[in-house]
Amino acid sequence: MSQETLETRLDALEAQVKTLQKEINKKDKQIQLLNYIDAIKRLQCAYGYYLEHWMSQEIIDLFSRRDDVSGTFVEGTYKGQEGIRRYFRPGRKTPPSFSTR
Numbered sequence: 001m002s003q004e005t006l007e008t009r010l011d012a013l014e015a016q017v018k019t020l021q022k023e024i025n026k027k028d029k030q031i032q033l034l035n036y037i038d039a040i041k042r043l044q045c046a047y048g049y050y051l052e053h054w055m056s057q058e059i060i061d062l063f064s065r066r067d068d069v070s071g072t073f074v075e076g077t078y079k080g081q082e083g084i085r086r087y088f089r090p091g092r093k094t095p096p097s098f099s100t101r
Helices: 003-051 057-064 080-086
Strands: 072-073 076-079
Touching: 003 057, 057 072, 072 080, 076 080
Parallel strands: none
Antiparallel strands: 072 076
């Protein structure tokens, strides 16, 4: 084989490797997005289950501990995990939106 043929083949292989690497990166991003979607669905299911069974501490634990988290409910907006804790306070017999006043 001539040197030119080897260089041509090497260039073609390098181009294929770059194309495959781009495809792998694209697929990695798609997989990560699907993992995020799955995690959100699991979180939504857990929240619904905990709410249905009025598992207040478990509901509170689903919310981030970051100060900028907030939950907006019928009764208003509650900021931070402490606000969420006040809204879903353990020991309450019924969910806040179903309370009789």
